[in-house]
Amino acid sequence: EEGPIEFRQLAKNINEMNKQLEESFSQIKRSEASRRELVANISHDLRTPLASIQSFVEALQDGIVDDPKTYDRYLETIKLESNRISYLINDLFQLSELDSGQENFEPDAYHLDSLIVETLQHLAIQLEEKQIDVEVLMSDHLPAVSVMPEKMKRVFVNILENAIRFSDKNSKIVIQTSRENDTFLKVNISDQGQGISDENQKHVFERFYRVEKSRNPSHGGAGLGLSIAKTIVERHGGEIGIESRLNEGSTFWITLPIYRNDEG
Ligand code: ADP
Numbered sequence: 001e002e003g004p005i006e007f008r009q010l011a012k013n014i015n016e017m018n019k020q021l022e023e024s025f026s027q028i029k030r031s032e033a034s035r036r037e038l039v040a041n042i043s044h045d046l047r048t049p050l051a052s053i054q055s056f057v058e059a060l061q062d063g064i065v066d067d068p069k070t071y072d073r074y075l076e077t078i079k080l081e082s083n084r085i086s087y088l089i090n091d092l093f094q095l096s097e098l099d100s101g102q103e104n105f106e107p108d109a110y111h112l113d114s115l116i117v118e119t120l121q122h123l124a125i126q127l128e129e130k131q132i133d134v135e136v137l138m139s140d141h142l143p144a145v146s147v148m149p150e151k152m153k154r155v156f157v158n159i160l161e162n163a164i165r166f167s168d169k170n171s172k173i174v175i176q177t178s179r180e181n182d183t184f185l186k187v188n189i190s191d192q193g194q195g196i197s198d199e200n201q202k203h204v205f206e207r208f209y210r211v212e213k214s215r216n217p218s219h220g221g222a223g224l225g226l227s228i229a230k231t232i233v234e235r236h237g238g239e240i241g242i243e244s245r246l247n248e249g250s251t252f253w254i255t256l257p258i259y260r261n262d263e264g
Contacts, residue, residue, distance in 0.1 A: 041208040045088055045222050049081035056081075091224040094154070095207070098231045107236060109144040109259040110152070112177050112185060119156040123164065130169050137176040145185055146259040151232045155240075158225035159189050159252045165221075166250075167193035180255050184238065190251040196244040204242065205230045229254075 056074045065071050097103050113136075120127070120134060127134060163173050171192045180186040196204060196211060203209045210223040233240045237257050244250035 038207065041223075042088075042092065045208075046085060049084045053078050053081045088222050088224075091222060091228060094228055095224065095231065098228070098235065105148070105235065107146040107148050110147055110149050111144050112142060112187065112256075113138050115147070115149060115152055116156065116175060116177075116187075119153050119160065122153070122157060123160055126161070126164050130164055130167065130171075132164055132167060132170070133172045135172060135174045137174065139176075139178045142177060142179060142185055144259040145256040147236055147256060152236070152256070155229040155232050155254065156187075156189075158229045159254075162221075162225060163189060163191035163193060163250070163252075167191050183258055184255040185258060186253060186255050188251055188253045190249060192249040195246040195248050195250055196242065197246050201242055201244055205240070 056078050059065060060071070060074055065074060116136060120136075160173070167173070173192075174188070174190045176188045176190075178186050178188075200211045204211070205226050206223075207227040208223040209227075210221065230240050233254050233256070238255045240252070240254045242250060242252050
């Protein structure tokens with residue numbers, strides 16, 4: 001009697017193993033496909049500005065540009081395009097560092113208000129250019145959060161640069177901090193910009209995802225900013241999300257762990 005039961009168990013186990021194998025195969029296929037897509041995206045994003053640099057340099061070398069204004073405009077374009085390349089490389093470098101998980105993850109106690117103030121100082125010129133007013137609403141007596149300050153400032157910069165970029169002149173950005181629960185604080189960053197449709201909201205945290213409208217050469221982003229922000233926030237044990245309405249504005253929120261004295 002035991003025989004058939006053991007046999008049935010064995011068959012069940014093999015069946016189970018088969019399923020797991022299939023699952024991991026399809027996982028490998030998926031990650032292989034996304035790796036290919038990643039490489040294709042990177043090549044495209046490098047090739048476009050490089051081609052443009054090449055053609056402008058050639059035009060200058062040919063000596064066909066005799067008008068000094070045009071000459072300056074060509075040089076300016078070359079500078080802009082090389083900046084795009086260097087931003088892209090910088091973003092890719094950050095992502096690969098985060099992916100490898102090799103950087104020392106050593107968070108420490110920081111107060112959100114000082115992180116936010118430092119981030120805003122960094123963005124002063126962009127804010128000034130678009131005459132954007134930033135209102136910071138701090139909840140009183142919030143405890144410190146446990147973060148790596150440079151990484152966390154990168155998160156705020158990435159979210160705020162988008163908020164500035166996708167807002168009209170003279171609009172307003174509101175940053176609000178609050179206590180989410182016993183273990184997390186929450187930061188809301190709201191803009192009155194062009195907003196993101198429900199469909200696009202599902203994808204904005206994916207690598208290289210840009211909403212179609214923003215896929216134009218004057219907009220330098222490679223679609224990596226929010227995926228970098230998400231990776232960093234999750235590395236800290238927090239979450240990131242979005243609420244938005246097309247043509248009304250967007251709110252990005254993040255949760256960050258409260259610093260505990262017994263840590264480290
Ligand atoms: P990018 O480098 O293109 O800004 P991100 O990952 O930072 O890439 O953002 C992805 C896309 O999400 C952007 O291209 C833009 O279309 C959209 N997006 C991000 N933030 C906002 C915002 N505050 N308002 C409107 N659209 C936004």
